[in-house]
Amino acid sequence: MSYGRIYNIERFTLHDGPGIRTTVFFKGCPLYCQWCSNPESQLAHKELSIIAENCTKCGRCIDVCTPHALSLESDGLVLDRERCNACGACVETCRTEALEVWGKDISTEELLSKIERDKPFYDKSGGGVTFSGGEVLAQMEFLVDILQACKKEGIATAIQTSCYAATQSLDPVIEHTDLIIADIKHMDSILHQRLTGVNNERILHNIKYIAEKHSALVVQLPLIPGINDTEENIAQEIRFISSLPHILGVSLIAYHQLGIQKYKRLGREYLLPHVQPPDKEYMEAKKRVFHNAGLPIVAFNG
Ligand code: SF4
Ligand code: SF4
Structure with a gap:
């Protein structure tokens, strides 16, 4: 049994994978994305x-x-x-x-008992559990333990990840995860560093590594107007994603400001108050660009 640090458990979620799910949010992340809507997830400490x-x-x-x-x-x-x-x-x-x-420290045993409560709903809907963050790969031992425990109980597993981790540590995660949802924040490594605090080389390398080993990979792209939605960046994303084997598709996530109050409550400054959330037409237009490039759009329960 191992312990991990989480900050939230949401039941009956619909957008973090197929079917009805429980989403478990890990606390702590090696990235510091300027648009992060969950600032309470970023620091590892309570x-x-x-x-x-x-x-x-x-x-x-x-x-x-x-x-x-x-x-x-x-x-x-x-x-x-x-x-x-x-x-x-x-x-x-x-x-x-x-x-x-x-922030709450929790054992794999206690977390499994919370996840198991809704197994009948997962079974009926084709759902399961999604481990999200923060960054799940930053608590590798705990993640692998809880993935294994869920699989043992017949619960389908998914992770949402920035893929920022040592490549050699990924194999046990890949082995016990049914669906991997991996983010690309920006294709330009220098801009990626400026926007998130780390460069993207390890991330792109790991996404390629996962794609070569795992048949259920969704690449998730947060669209931040004026920040990462230029034609050039999107063209580079399309080139990179098209070069990957075995991906299920692309999920486009619209920028929003729903987390802005939380920055204030945590005594932190929100760096993008001037960025306007995109409207429906904008998102539809972006979806068409990816669709026309031959990349399937994945919208869980949407
Ligand atoms: S502010 Fe609250 S949480 Fe922080 S040390 Fe004091 S009593 Fe504890
Ligand atoms: S001062 Fe404010 S935060 Fe502190 S106990 Fe009173 S109401 Fe709550």
Whole structure:
């Protein structure tokens, strides 16, 4: 039995693979994508988030915080993140749900029991479990253990991944995963580095490696207007994806700003407030480009 760190489990999800699924979100990611809609997934350590609009400034949380990480200032509750150890004592004492700790350590045994609850729905719908993030490959031992445990119980498995990991570590994941959904953020390695904090060489190499070994691979492309949707970048994506053997298709993900409030609650700055989410026509036009290039579009339950 091993332990991993997750930050959420969503039941009855429909867009993270075929059928009805449970999606488990791992915490911690080696990338730092500027458009990330789940900033609570990025750091590996547990962290406190403050929902300022729920805070009545009663001060109860300050009294229970032994490292003295909280204080009340004229504009509200202030957290010293250097001092906070995410113990959660303040969360327990707050009566207005203004505080939340992101991150929970869980054993494979406990996680499996949560996943198994909905097995009848997976079986009826052709669904299963999807491990997402954060980056699942950053907790390799835990990932392989829970994949194996699910397979043993007859539960279909999928992962969503940036593919940023050592290539030699991928084989056991490939062996126990029924569907791999792999992201490409940008084809230009220098821009990739600027936008995500890492270059794309290892990622493209690993996608190729997986495609050569695995018959159920979907390449997922987040479309961020003005950032990675130029004709040149899309043409390069098409060339690269077309060169891969055995892929199921391409999934296009529209940029959105639904996670923007979470940045504020975690005391972080959102770097792309000026980027407008694309409309339906934009997405349909992009789908046609990939379709016309002979690449099937995959839309899970859509
Ligand atoms: S206990 Fe809750 S409502 Fe009171 S100051 Fe702390 S966060 Fe605000
Ligand atoms: S999580 Fe713990 S350390 Fe952090 S502010 Fe709350 S009580 Fe203090």
